[in-house]
Amino acid sequence: MMKYLLSPLFLLASLVMNAQDQETTTDSIQQLEAVQVTAKVKKSIATAMKMNISVDEFLASSDNISFIKRGAYAWEPMLNNMSSERATITIDGMHVFGACTDKMDPITSYVESNNLAAVNISSGQQGSANGATVSGSVDLKRKTTPFSMQPKWNGSYRSGFEFNNQQFYNQGNLAYADQQWVAQGSVSYRKANNYSDGNTNEVAHSQFEKFNASVGLAHKTGKLSSLRVDAIFDQANDVGYPALPMDLWLSRALITSATFKQLYQEGWLRAWDTKIYFNAIEHYMDDTTRPENLVHMDMPGWSTTYGLVSKAHLMKGNWHSEMQLNAYDNLSIAEMRMYPQDRSERTMFAYSWPWVTTRFAGLSTNNTLELSAQSELQFGGALGINYNYSKYIDFNWIFHPGAPQEKTRWLPSLYATYHQSIQQFDVAIGGGYGHRAPSVSEGYGYYIYNSFDRYDYVGNPNLKNEISYEVNASAGFQNDKLSLKAKANYFYIDNYIIGKILNMGSPMNYQSVGVKGYTSLAYATLFNFSLDAGYFITKNLQWKGMLTYARGMDNEGGNLPFIRPLSYQTSLQYQYQQFGLQTTFNGDLAQEHYSPAYGEDLTPAYAIWNLSADYTFKLYHFETTVQLGAENVLNQYYSTYADWGNIPRMGRNLFTALQINF
Amino acid sequence: MKMIHWTMAILFGMVITSCTLSKTDYEAELSTAIPETTEFEEAFSINSNGYQIRVNALGGTFYKGYNELHFEITETATQEAIANATVTLLPIRTTTNAEAYSCPHSEVVAFQTTDAYYEGYSVFDVETDTDASWVLYLSITVAGETFNLEQPIEVAEQENLNLNMTSFTGNDGVQYYIALIAPVSPSVAENELIAGVYQYNEPETAGGDFPDPSQFSFSEVEGATLLLDPRMPEPNMGNHSSPNNEDLTQEGDGLYYGVVNYTMTGNWTLNFIFQNAAGDVIKGTEVPTDFTPGVEGEKSELYIDILF
Ligand SMILES: [Cu+2]
Numbered sequence: 026m027m028k029y030l031l032s033p034l035f036l037l038a039s040l041v042m043n044a045q046d047q048e049t050t051t052d053s054i055q056q057l058e059a060v061q062v063t064a065k066v067k068k069s070i071a072t073a074m075k076m077n078i079s080v081d082e083f084l085a086s087s088d089n090i091s092f093i094k095r096g097a098y099a100w101e102p103m104l105n106n107m108s109s110e111r112a113t114i115t116i117d118g119m120h121v122f123g124a125c126t127d128k129m130d131p132i133t134s135y136v137e138s139n140n141l142a143a144v145n146i147s148s149g150q151q152g153s154a155n156g157a158t159v160s161g162s163v164d165l166k167r168k169t170t171p172f173s174m175q176p177k178w179n180g181s182y183r184s185g186f187e188f189n190n191q192q193f194y195n196q197g198n199l200a201y202a203d204q205q206w207v208a209q210g211s212v213s214y215r216k217a218n219n220y221s222d223g224n225t226n227e228v229a230h231s232q233f234e235k236f237n238a239s240v241g242l243a244h245k246t247g248k249l250s251s252l253r254v255d256a257i258f259d260q261a262n263d264v265g266y267p268a269l270p271m272d273l274w275l276s277r278a279l280i281t282s283a284t285f286k287q288l289y290q291e292g293w294l295r296a297w298d299t300k301i302y303f304n305a306i307e308h309y310m311d312d313t314t315r316p317e318n319l320v321h322m323d324m325p326g327w328s329t330t331y332g333l334v335s336k337a338h339l340m341k342g343n344w345h346s347e348m349q350l351n352a353y354d355n356l357s358i359a360e361m362r363m364y365p366q367d368r369s370e371r372t373m374f375a376y377s378w379p380w381v382t383t384r385f386a387g388l389s390t391n392n393t394l395e396l397s398a399q400s401e402l403q404f405g406g407a408l409g410i411n412y413n414y415s416k417y418i419d420f421n422w423i424f425h426p427g428a429p430q431e432k433t434r435w436l437p438s439l440y441a442t443y444h445q446s447i448q449q450f451d452v453a454i455g456g457g458y459g460h461r462a463p464s465v466s467e468g469y470g471y472y473i474y475n476s477f478d479r480y481d482y483v484g485n486p487n488l489k490n491e492i493s494y495e496v497n498a499s500a501g502f503q504n505d506k507l508s509l510k511a512k513a514n515y516f517y518i519d520n521y522i523i524g525k526i527l528n529m530g531s532p533m534n535y536q537s538v539g540v541k542g543y544t545s546l547a548y549a550t551l552f553n554f555s556l557d558a559g560y561f562i563t564k565n566l567q568w569k570g571m572l573t574y575a576r577g578m579d580n581e582g583g584n585l586p587f588i589r590p591l592s593y594q595t596s597l598q599y600q601y602q603q604f605g606l607q608t609t610f611n612g613d614l615a616q617e618h619y620s621p622a623y624g625e626d627l628t629p630a631y632a633i634w635n636l637s638a639d640y641t642f643k644l645y646h647f648e649t650t651v652q653l654g655a656e657n658v659l660n661q662y663y664s665t666y667a668d669w670g671n672i673p674r675m676g677r678n679l680f681t682a683l684q685i686n687f
Numbered sequence: 688m689k690m691i692h693w694t695m696a697i698l699f700g701m702v703i704t705s706c707t708l709s710k711t712d713y714e715a716e717l718s719t720a721i722p723e724t725t726e727f728e729e730a731f732s733i734n735s736n737g738y739q740i741r742v743n744a745l746g747g748t749f750y751k752g753y754n755e756l757h758f759e760i761t762e763t764a765t766q767e768a769i770a771n772a773t774v775t776l777l778p779i780r781t782t783t784n785a786e787a788y789s790c791p792h793s794e795v796v797a798f799q800t801t802d803a804y805y806e807g808y809s810v811f812d813v814e815t816d817t818d819a820s821w822v823l824y825l826s827i828t829v830a831g832e833t834f835n836l837e838q839p840i841e842v843a844e845q846e847n848l849n850l851n852m853t854s855f856t857g858n859d860g861v862q863y864y865i866a867l868i869a870p871v872s873p874s875v876a877e878n879e880l881i882a883g884v885y886q887y888n889e890p891e892t893a894g895g896d897f898p899d900p901s902q903f904s905f906s907e908v909e910g911a912t913l914l915l916d917p918r919m920p921e922p923n924m925g926n927h928s929s930p931n932n933e934d935l936t937q938e939g940d941g942l943y944y945g946v947v948n949y950t951m952t953g954n955w956t957l958n959f960i961f962q963n964a965a966g967d968v969i970k971g972t973e974v975p976t977d978f979t980p981g982v983e984g985e986k987s988e989l990y991i992d993i994l995f
Pocket of ligand 1: 129130308310
């Protein structure tokens with residue numbers, strides 16, 4: 026019977042899917058301090074404050090991730106204060122590209138907290154393993170259940186309610202494992218109404234509804250090998266983007282993979298896993314909910330990606346290495362159709378992404394050389410080849426006559442970091458160099474309306490590679506009670522790509538004031554600094570603090586947009602037996618280094634206070650946790666430097682959560 | 688094990704899910720507002736003086752605007768194509784009160800050796816109507832023998848606005864005609880824009896026997912410039928324009944060539960300022976460049992509307 030079942034699976038695998046590993050070979054290099062998994066909610070992501078959170082909320086707890094927010098849903102992650110096209114964001118190493126020209130759908134919006142186990146964030150060129158990058162990489166690690174000696178079932182159920190926007194969610198996970206097979210699945214559904222800001226005014230168009238399901242099936246194909254197929258299905262309906270002139274009617278993603286993994290007991294080669302994957306995303310915007318819109322427009326988008334990731338772990342003496350081959354093919358299509366006032370007249374059509382193909386193949390290596398018990402050297406690099414093809418290059422020729430329809434770029438990358446520990450201190454210093462290719466929008470976008478600075482953006486196929494030179498350093502101290510860590514990095518980026526006003530063409534979108542073209546600045550610089558501290562006041566009471574500062578400037582000393590001002594967070598956590606109490610206080614100072622050229626204004630300082638309590642007990646024989654808390658306890662009215670169009674953030678929000686593990 | 692079956696069923700279900708909305712067929716989109724490009728077909732044929740004269744036009748129909756015309760002359764007895772004839776052409780429109788007008792046309796039709804037909808054109812400026820009936824006068828000379836033919840024709844409404852035309856009296860009092868020739872089927876792209884620009888020459892002498900070609904003389908305008916400013920007139924487009932357009936100037940074949948960029952499909956207005964060889968404005972006004980959403984775009988006093 027198994028054979029019959031297996032053959033369609035292989036077929037499936039060869040047709041479409043990508044793959045994923047089970048017992049994730051823990052690579053200490055890639056673990057990030059900020060990504061903690063508390064014992065209580067093992068194998069799921071959570072912050073100290075809140076146990077059941079969205080992926081966005083979880084990422085926000087990391088000190089080098091910030092967010093551009095266009096509403097309550099699908100925040101765009103910025104790594105090291107750089108926009109998402111400068112990072113590689115992957116799901117288990119798979120490339121997935123959003124289908125929205127307005128960045129309504131970062132990859133993080135297609136997963137759920139209950140199908141993720143961890144998020145690996147690598148800063149700068151250390152993140153080049155998954156593809157060319159400038160700011161680093163974010164890899165979303167899916168949950169995987171290991172094979173089990175005895176047949177075993179386990180699962181969990183999570184539910185909760187958030188009072189501010191009446192968000193109700195239900196999430197369930199179920200897994201079966203035996204010696205030969207693993208099957209697992211998860212389902213999540215959340216629905217929220219509009220939220221209210223700190224003045225208790227409802228923020229119109231901030232509702233959302235999201236369904237997410239994942240399944241995985243693994244089979245042990247040998248003593249040391251296994252085959253696994255996975256799929257995630259995600260659907261969002263009727264999602265409001267209060268900061269944008271339109272909402273989302275429907276967004277769907279199908280993310281599939283098949284992974285073959287082989288372990289070796291002897292020799293240099295310790296593990297080899299290869300994954301083929303396929304994902305398809307469709308995204309349909311909707312402006313009919315906005316009667317103030319003068320012009321009705323349809324803006325559908327599609328993104329389809331096929332890919333391969335093959336990774337080998339090598340080890341010899343004091344040397345560990347990971348070699349990785351990455352290849353993918355993406356087709357991005359976005360259309361716009363404008364309706365005339367007199368609907369009997371002919372509609373007006375254009376492509377915002379004129380069928381742009383991106384093919385990438387890259388070979389990368391990450392190495393760790395243990396020089397002594399106290400010191401080690403990490404080094405690596407990558408060489409990628411990036412190919413673009415614009416099927417309807419005619420669109421691009423309107424602004425860039427004669428631009429090549431095909432473009433091939435070489436994307437090299439190198440980095441090295443030296444770590445030294447001296448008793449309780451450790452220091453690290455490193456540097457990196459890397460190229461990235463322009464994104465689909467930057468290279469081939471066509472009249473993509475940016476409601477932040479109110480310009481229509483046009484891509485330039487002739488853009489040069491962005492080249493990053495980076496230095497970074499960190500210093501830390503740790504003893505039984507106190508931990509301190511300071512990190513800083515500095516990027517000098519040649520050919521920094523940003524939109525500049527074009528003195529040609531005229532707006533197409535009716536809210537627009539002009540046309541900007543993606544242009545290379547001679548260079549831009551970015552500096553990021555963070556300080557993290559932790560202190561055990563008593564065995565049960567822990568204090569944590571975090572401070573971040575960033576500064577970004579263009580070649581003329583002007584400010585870059587979306588650079589986080591000085592921000593801080595301080596928290597206290599109290600744990601007594603089954604009872605836990607947490608409180609945090611966080612805020613940003615005023616954004617003095619704002620960029621008027623990109624539609625920014627001075628965002629004032631704000632500070633927010635949050636509070637939560639939880640209790641864990643046995644319900645029959647199920648481990649159960651309940652949590653009660655409040656965010657923005659003082660009901661502050663605020664918006665942050667990265668809130669699109671200064672939309673206010675949520676006011677006071679009481680939340681409850683329940684989790685049952687079995 | 689049930690879980691495994693179940694899982695597999697779901698995996699399958701997920702993979703077969705396809706797109707909710709279908710993508711636009713761009714090629715079909717481009718042709719929706721444009722009648723299918725037709726072949727040259729017979730518009731009429733006449734047997735006379737031992738010859739058959741066949742006149743071919745696009746789709747076998749004469750349209751308002753620029754019409755390329757192909758003439759085939761065959762000796763009826765031998766079925767041999769005649770290559771060394773001289774063909775002159777004169778379209779005449781007669782109104783109900785018997786006034787006669789013509790329109791820009793090639794007077795002498797040239798023989799195209801490669802295609803074995805005579806090629807000419809006529810820019811019909813008025814559709815056939817109760818007040819406008821057209822007759823095509825042909826004068827053919829073969830081997831020293833001349834014979835005249837006349838054929839009543841129908842001029843149909845121009846279905847493809849990309850071949851639209853306009854006629855006007857310039858500031859110099861001369862009657863001018865601008866007729867679009869290309870692109871026949873534009874796309875969202877840089878399009879080579881070709882137009883014929885003609886003027887009516889007032890007769891200097893009294894006419895002879897009707898129809899006297901000297902009374903109906905037209906010529907290509909020499910050395911002029913058509914300054915181009917394409918815009919979308921639709922109120923929702925707020926006077927949208929496009930970059931990198933090139934004004935129309937005359938080339939060796941007498942026609943005017945420029946570049947028009949259409950940034951999306953739909954209605955466009957080609958706003959012109961017509962300057963003569965000396966640089967004087969014969970017709971046309973500058974249009975506002977402001978982006979005015981919700982307001983129908985203002986047009987130059989000299990313009991041609993297109994649609995694709
Ligand atoms: Cu969108």
